[in-house]
Amino acid sequence: MLELNPQSIETSVITGMKGFLLVGDPWLGSERRVGRVDNTWDTSMGKLVNAFEIAAERQLLPVVLGDLLHENRDMGKVLEIINAVKGRQAVLVPRDGRWLDRSKGHIAAILQASGLAHVAGYSAKRYQIQVNDNGQWHKLEMECHTSWGGHNRLDQGSRARVVIPALGIVAEPDSSIPTMEAEQGHTLIKAGRLIRLTALEESLEVNVFAVTQGGVERIALKTVPIVFTDASMSADQFQQGLVRDSQFVERLRASTAESLEEEGKEGMIEQIDAICTEIGADDYVRTKLYELSKDAAAAV
Structure with missing residues (x-):
């Protein structure tokens, strides 16, 4: 089993926010994208920044599900990622425990160690948003389920996920375009990649998901026409x-x-x-x- 963080706390209380923004994996990486002939690094980074802008505008805590950087050999552009994440209070949900292997130089480990972002389940078992609604305080909690710690510690190699019990929402990283569907008494959000890779996907919206006391809302990110080979x-x-x-x-x-x-x-x-x-x-x-x-x- 992976080693637990001895400084992990039960609950990280967040004020000044109204909920969570669940964001898929931007798949940041080099321009090696099968089929696309445009600058996919700029496109991917643009999606991430767009999501952060939505989070700031709506006062939502951004939760990025996925590994952020698609290939470690693209670490030369880590400064661009740091500039995008800085000041966002983002919570990162890597796919699995490989991010803890320091020899790999995973971007999540760098952002966690530098204090620029939190890794779900490592810093805290859950995150709690406290919202003041006309003098009445409401709490909205997000539980972390990972192999490195959290509210529920999964088996090593299991895919990490977050759960918002009050609304019956489960969100996990995925490799397809982001989707939301009803499944066995709860809402499953597959927070997939934010970049479209094939012509079949060109007409699809790329969504992030705003979760507040009122429920969950799909929000489409900005998209541009794609050029394929x-x-x-x-x-x-x-x-x-x-x-x-x-x-x-x-x-x-x-x-x-x-x-x-x-x-x-x-x-x-x-x-x-x-x-x-x-x-x-x-x-x-x-x-x-x-x-x-x-x-x-x-x-x-």
């Missing part, structure tokens, strides 16, 4: 084709099962003939549909 576009089109084909086969399998159950094999063939006649399909298409239906029926 031809190879990336071709790969995405190929992937889309695979998805469409897979969906078609699944629908055909379901339709075949229903037809076999209700009308038998002869009824299914009659349906194919009727559809092909209606749409004017040639014998090649008709034969392929027979073959697909036969394969689907064998799998039912």
Whole structure:
């Protein structure tokens, strides 16, 4: 097991804030991003700064879930990260306990040691926001669940997460675009990467999540048009084709099962003939549909 911080406290009380801003991983790193031809370092840093601006404007404590810096070999730009984080009171939630290995020079360890940020579960087991609402004080707590300490200490290698019990919110790092979904009696926020990597993601919003006494709100970060390489576009089109084909086969399998159950094999063939006649399909298409239906029926 990882060594606990002997100076860790039970609860870090935060005043002057109204809640938490859950921020995904900006994936800061060099410009080695498959498919993109723009300056991805500037794009990633811009997302992080945008999130910090939202946090400041709304008086929210920024909580960054992820490793911040995608590759340790990009530590040459650590000064830019320090300037972005300085004065933000940010809480960092690294993916796992590898950040404690000092030989790796993890950015979270540097920011924690320099007092520029707090690592969730290491400095305190939980963070408590105290809000004065017309003379009445309300408390909103965020528990830390990590392998290096916190409210609940996880097994080594487990993915860290934070929990806001009063609102039934669980947030954890993720590798996809950030999402929020209902799951078994709680709200799961997958605080994924803030940078879009493929053309399939170009139309997606990149969100952060404001959590206050009133609930949780999605907030879209600023985005700019993405430029992708031809190879990336071709790969995405190929992937889309695979998805469409897979969906078609699944629908055909379901339709075949229903037809076999209700009308038998002869009824299914009659349906194919009727559809092909209606749409004017040639014998090649008709034969392929027979073959697909036969394969689907064998799998039912």
